[in-house]
Amino acid sequence: MKAHRDKKRSPKKNQWVIRHGDKWGVRGEGNRRLTRITDTQEEAIRIATRIAQKQGAEVIVQGNTGKIHSAFYASLERSLDENRDVWQELSKH
Numbered sequence: 001m002k003a004h005r006d007k008k009r010s011p012k013k014n015q016w017v018i019r020h021g022d023k024w025g026v027r028g029e030g031n032r033r034l035t036r037i038t039d040t041q042e043e044a045i046r047i048a049t050r051i052a053q054k055q056g057a058e059v060i061v062q063g064n065t066g067k068i069h070s071a072f073y074a075s076l077e078r079s080l081d082e083n084r085d086v087w088q089e090l091s092k093h
Helices: 041-055 080-091
Strands: 015-020 023-028 036-038 058-062 068-073
Touching (some): 015 041, 023 041, 036 041
Antiparallel strands (some): 015 023, 023 036
């Protein structure tokens, strides 16, 4: 007889957008492997935002040099485009 295990909800993991060679990657905080690899930073931010929205987490965006460019809470109340607008506004500073 197998013991019944409760499905635990995965913990919040901030989503990192990082440079990956000449492409961009999305990686959950603490993970070794990339969740996705994309051609553009914008697409990586969209993917990271969707994941972070579901988890109530933040998106951290690294620039080309690897330094943190910006970070924002991916709100479920905002659309993907509105979340992108938040990131773009933060990146101006």
